[in-house]
Amino acid sequence: MEVLDLWLSGLPLEAAWQRWYRGARYAGSSDRAAIRDLVYAAVRRRRSAAALGGGAATGRGLILGLLRAEGVDPEGVFTGTGHAPPPLTDAERAGPGALTRAERLDVPDWLLLRIEAALGPRTEDALAAMQVRADVHLRVNTRRADRAALVARLVDAGLEAAPHGEVDTAITIAGDARKLARTGAVDEGLAELQDAASQAVVARLAERPAARVLDYCAGGGGKALAFADLLDAEIVAHDIAPARMADLPARAARAGQQIATRGTSELAGEAFDLVFCDAPCSGSGSWRRDPEGKWRLTPARLDELVAVQAGVLAQAHRLVAPGGRLGYATCSVLAEENEAQAAAFLAAHAGWRQCDALRLVPGDVGDGFFLAVFERV
């Protein structure tokens, strides 16, 4: 409740967590882990929890609402004894009225309209998927490890690991994944943490061979590494903020790969068979992992992101070799950032056609993702 109060007062969630954490020497590591899970659960369900908790935007209200949402009798928790919070007031005891659809689905009103416009009948399932914690996914580095053998090693280490049902390179870890660090799987370069939807997008593009690939918005380089694993190609990573790629050479070395990094000016005159833009976006397909984002996004910020994405495509398409492809991806579910952005690119750039598209809804294989692929005609 204290962490949530700090967050509700305007601190970013991670800062709120750190501030509480530093003062909470009495809490052991497993208590802290449990509290963190509870905080994230309340942030994911902020709207329904507030409504079920009496409508108050307070940590106490959110936890009361969360208990009710999970069918736990709050009287047994709000006892006022020991470290327990004070007993329920009469107003809190009276319980909630009927929830609106947007409250029930834990989404701001304006976003429900936009998401519904994009997902239609899949809206409720997608939003329900975003009310709960996501499984952890690993991408097996197939040049170093065999998926079945790695699953067996993780299971031996006490993890609930299983091959992902839809994505060939992915392992799903259900439940608590904290023991993963101790297995050494990532440190030894056998696997990387990566959502299965990200893996599916890279796999889709890698179905067609390419000799030179540019990951234009590489960030930490997770997708560049995935391309390196699937394609026998020269992989080049670029990001407008080169510092984001700082760990990429070490990660590539750990995976037994080579990935060159380039600054923007170094790309002048270059041509690639595949230019991939994993564009900055609302992140609305990955709000299970970043639940704060759902409450932070505004229509104005969305407009800004759409403009940035159009700029990325306008820059990146120039780097595609004749006969090559341009891949555009977001981890968003919103049509403005996806289908409408793809249509705007085609309208503004003669000589291109769309040759592929993929839309993954949150919960399909992992996060929500969108991919449009263009080629020169």
Ligand SMILES: C[S@@+](CC[C@H](N)C(=O)[O-])C[C@H]1O[C@@H](n2cnc3c(N)ncnc32)[C@H](O)[C@@H]1O
């Ligand atoms: C969604 S993130 C990329 C995540 C990354 N591909 C991964 O798999 O971890 C978007 C990235 O685009 C970068 N970016 C933003 N504007 C850009 C631009 N105009 N040109 C290139 N990169 C840009 C950001 O710095 C950010 O790292």
